[in-house]
Amino acid sequence: MRKPFIAGNWKMNKTIRDSIELVNSLRRELLDIENADIIVCPPYIALSEISDLVVDSNIGLGAQNVYWEESGAFTGEVSPLMLKDAGCRYVIIGHSERRKYFSETDEAVNKKIKASQNVGLIPIVCVGETDEERESKKTTSVVESQLQGGLKGLDSESVSKLIIAYEPVWAIGTGKTATPEQAQEVHRFIRDWLRNNYSSDVAENVRIIYGGSVKPSNTKDLIKQSDIDGALVGGASLESSFFGEIVKNSL
Ligand code: PGA
Numbered sequence: 570m571r572k573p574f575i576a577g578n579w580k581m582n583k584t585i586r587d588s589i590e591l592v593n594s595l596r597r598e599l600l601d602i603e604n605a606d607i608i609v610c611p612p613y614i615a616l617s618e619i620s621d622l623v624v625d626s627n628i629g630l631g632a633q634n635v636y637w638e639e640s641g642a643f644t645g646e647v648s649p650l651m652l653k654d655a656g657c658r659y660v661i662i663g664h665s666e667r668r669k670y671f672s673e674t675d676e677a678v679n680k681k682i683k684a685s686q687n688v689g690l691i692p693i694v695c696v697g698e699t700d701e702e703r704e705s706k707k708t709t710s711v712v713e714s715q716l717q718g719g720l721k722g723l724d725s726e727s728v729s730k731l732i733i734a735y736e737p738v739w740a741i742g743t744g745k746t747a748t749p750e751q752a753q754e755v756h757r758f759i760r761d762w763l764r765n766n767y768s769s770d771v772a773e774n775v776r777i778i779y780g781g782s783v784k785p786s787n788t789k790d791l792i793k794q795s796d797i798d799g800a801l802v803g804g805a806s807l808e809s810s811f812f813g814e815i816v817k818n819s820l
Contacts, residue, residue: 573792573819574732574776574799576608576693577806578633578661588615591809592622598813602627605799607816608659609806613647620656631659631693634667637680649688660685661801663695663719665738675718682719686727693732693801694719695780696759700739708737709758716762725767733759733777734801740781742803749790749797752779756796785814792819 583591588611599607610631611619620630632655636646652660662685663678682692696715698708712735720728735755740747747755756777764772779791780801791797799819805811 571776571798573605574778575605575816575819576610576631576801577812578610578801578803579612579806580633580803581612582807583611583615585615585618588619589622591807592619592628594809595628595812596626598809599627599816602816605816605820610661616655616657624656629659630657631661632657633661633664635660635662635681635685637684649685649690653688653690657690659691659693661695662692665695665697665736665741675715678719679721682723686730691730691732693734695734695736697736697738703737703739708755712755712759713762716759725771728763728767729771729774731775733775734780735759735777736780736801744782746782746787749794752791753794753796756794760796783815785811785818788815788818
């Protein structure tokens with residue numbers, strides 16, 4: 570049985586003060602929950618403050634991005650070690666907004682995964698097709714090539730330590746959630762791909778989470794699907810009551 574994994578991706582929202590307020594209220598909301606991994610991913614500048622607030626709680630901390638070099642002249646970037654130092658255990662890599670607005674390629678995703686794992690961070694690797702790609706029936710080929718490129722050169726042990734997020738681009742921030750069946754179909758495809766390229770063990774253990782307009786009302790039906798192990802939540806993670814409900818509905 571895979572433990573549900575629910576991550577809140579706050580994107581470019583919340584000041585430090587707002588972040589503290591949100592996480593304090595989440596701590597109260599989620600106090601008794603033990604059987605899910607709950608993660609928040611605030612903006613970089615709030616990470617270290619939030620880390621102090623969640624340190625002895627059931628809430629884990631993740632970053633929304635990372636750079637692959639250890640240090641040096643890379644103005645504006647943040648290294649994996651810096652994220653660890655700020656208290657992160659997780660890092661989102663290859664989010665579709667990074668791919669779209671910042672031209673992030675599968676090759677960059679690959680370097681980021683490797684550099685993050687080198688310092689013991691757990692990557693949450695995002696894949697997913699655009700509307701156009703789905704319309705032209707390219708969903709699985711797009712997802713497959715993102716997996717092939719992103720996970721290139723990783724052995725089974727490294728892959729078994731990843732979280733994979735399937736996020737159809739057309740469902741992100743649009744209110745247009747994939748149906749549970751549409752999501753399950755791609756999750757199953759990803760799990761089969763892991764089985765064929767690594768092992769049954771890897772396929773059975775890696776958590777594959779869904780993202781794209783997840784809200785309290787659709788969580789139960791999504792999570793009921795046999796290959797959906799949790800959610801990557803954007804908009805609805807900015808309200809503690811919504812995010813709390815999503816977590817509770819995933820149990
Ligand atoms: P959304 O975003 O829940 O606002 O659709 C999800 C994501 O981008 O991770």
